[in-house]
Amino acid sequence: MASVELKGIVKSYQNNVPVVHGIDLDIKDGEFMVLVGPSGCGKSTTLRMIAGLEEITGGELTIGGKIVNDVAPKDRNIAMVFQNYALYPHMNVYENIAFGLKLAKLPKEEIDTRVKGVAKNLEIDHLLDRKPKNMSGGQRQRVALGRAIARRSSVYLFDEPLSNLDAQLRVSMRVRLAQLHSDLAKQGLENTMIYVTHDQIEAMTLGHRICVMEDGYIRQVDTPLNLYKYPANKFVAEFIGSPSMNFTDGTIEKSGNKYTIDINGYKCNIPEEKSKILVDYVGKKVGLGVRSEHIHCILDDVNLPKADISVTEHMGNEEFIYFNYNNTLFVCRSKENLNITRESKNCHFRFEEENIHLFDLETELNISIPTNKIDHSYKLIDLNEEYHVPLLFTALGGKENITDLTHCISRLRFIINDLNKLDRATLTKLNLNVIYSSENQVHIVLGKNTKHMYEIFSKLVK
Ligand code: ADP
Numbered sequence: 001m002a003s004v005e006l007k008g009i010v011k012s013y014q015n016n017v018p019v020v021h022g023i024d025l026d027i028k029d030g031e032f033m034v035l036v037g038p039s040g041c042g043k044s045t046t047l048r049m050i051a052g053l054e055e056i057t058g059g060e061l062t063i064g065g066k067i068v069n070d071v072a073p074k075d076r077n078i079a080m081v082f083q084n085y086a087l088y089p090h091m092n093v094y095e096n097i098a099f100g101l102k103l104a105k106l107p108k109e110e111i112d113t114r115v116k117g118v119a120k121n122l123e124i125d126h127l128l129d130r131k132p133k134n135m136s137g138g139q140r141q142r143v144a145l146g147r148a149i150a151r152r153s154s155v156y157l158f159d160e161p162l163s164n165l166d167a168q169l170r171v172s173m174r175v176r177l178a179q180l181h182s183d184l185a186k187q188g189l190e191n192t193m194i195y196v197t198h199d200q201i202e203a204m205t206l207g208h209r210i211c212v213m214e215d216g217y218i219r220q221v222d223t224p225l226n227l228y229k230y231p232a233n234k235f236v237a238e239f240i241g242s243p244s245m246n247f248t249d250g251t252i253e254k255s256g257n258k259y260t261i262d263i264n265g266y267k268c269n270i271p272e273e274k275s276k277i278l279v280d281y282v283g284k285k286v287g288l289g290v291r292s293e294h295i296h297c298i299l300d301d302v303n304l305p306k307a308d309i310s311v312t313e314h315m316g317n318e319e320f321i322y323f324n325y326n327n328t329l330f331v332c333r334s335k336e337n338l339n340i341t342r343e344s345k346n347c348h349f350r351f352e353e354e355n356i357h358l359f360d361l362e363t364e365l366n367i368s369i370p371t372n373k374i375d376h377s378y379k380l381i382d383l384n385e386e387y388h389v390p391l392l393f394t395a396l397g398g399k400e401n402i403t404d405l406t407h408c409i410s411r412l413r414f415i416i417n418d419l420n421k422l423d424r425a426t427l428t429k430l431n432l433n434v435i436y437s438s439e440n441q442v443h444i445v446l447g448k449n450t451k452h453m454y455e456i457f458s459k460l461v462k
Contacts, residue, residue: 002064002077002154002192003029004050010058011045011216020045021216022059032181032193034207036200037239042216043196044159050194051080051157063155079153083160085144087132093119094128097146104151118146121183122176138169142176149180154190160197170202178206200240204228212236234364237289237357243320245289248328249361252281261288261358264326266305269353274368278358286367287359292333294355297321297340297347304348307332312340323349 004027011020048054052073119125184191231237250263307323358368
């Protein structure tokens, strides 16, 4: 068992200002989890706390079901690969990989089998006699990986291991790492991997799931595709995907049962499944996000708004058309080869309505995710399950320390009923969206506070 569980993990340095704010994250046995976020968001600190290289200020860290807060790094059964891998210059590849195994006093034959096995796996078996100075950066990085893998830990931690390599090598090493993970799994070896990067493409291609961090908080944890299609908030929407999502704003309008968003005169229909919680936004401004492949440039269609072309880039297999509308620079990604240039005066555009995203301007939460698509923040929770209740109780602001389950449930119902009577402005202030309860179940549509509620809901979903 090599699951890794972070419960309310806090890190503060000397000045007592937290840089990691009580994060909860469950990494499953055998999972490839990527921590991604801009520089300074707390990814490395989190990884180093898992490794035991950084003391944990608060919370509980569990590896393989055992609390390890106070366990020394060497006793955590983990291996770590850093950005600045240090190979022993006077040793050849074989000796470098074998070094840790010799220290662990493994029998000679076992060392030989392991070294040759990982070298074959990483395709460096023809380099076993070489010294590091006679190898390329990619080959050296593979030796560093091999050294970690040969130790057969159950959890592997990677801190930006590819960032010193050139772009082409990074791509091939990325593929090799993914292969390595599945090869180890096929051999029945434990290999939970936790990988830190600031590069969202690396995250999208490597991770089974990705944990997006900002300012020491987890903003969303989900599969790469779900993050791309259903970002929980503007930060995730902007961070994941290249080119970045286009953002502007518009006003929500309602006619009969149909909702539209008016973007400076361009009235874009909002599909029914995206408009479930828009009732309170009618007449108000909201943020609109649309990915470049969901914008279409169309020549001579005067019924559509006009695109004021700024620049076009031809990439061979596709083109990027940059244009201005509503004081915003949009980029459209087109495979149609429209032959549009800066001089084109007859270019119009439309958004794919089923693929627009709407954001609350204050909370920046995505208010257009179809509720059946919210994997981690939408769930019917059975109030009779003991485990859920105290967690929910605290998540919803319950302060008392109630141990009796029946009492806790009745207090919880009371809190939820109270919340249901509140108007949207107050709910927003409380960082909640829609909550109602029936006899045995709490029905939660979108936790408003991605920092805290969201993490608790994802935990409850499992
Ligand atoms: P990331 O890996 O996401 O780039 P880090 O985890 O390295 O970010 O850093 C998170 C925050 O903690 C940053 O603001 C950084 O300045 C701060 N930090 C990291 N190490 C120390 C330290 N030893 N002392 C004080 N602050 C630190």
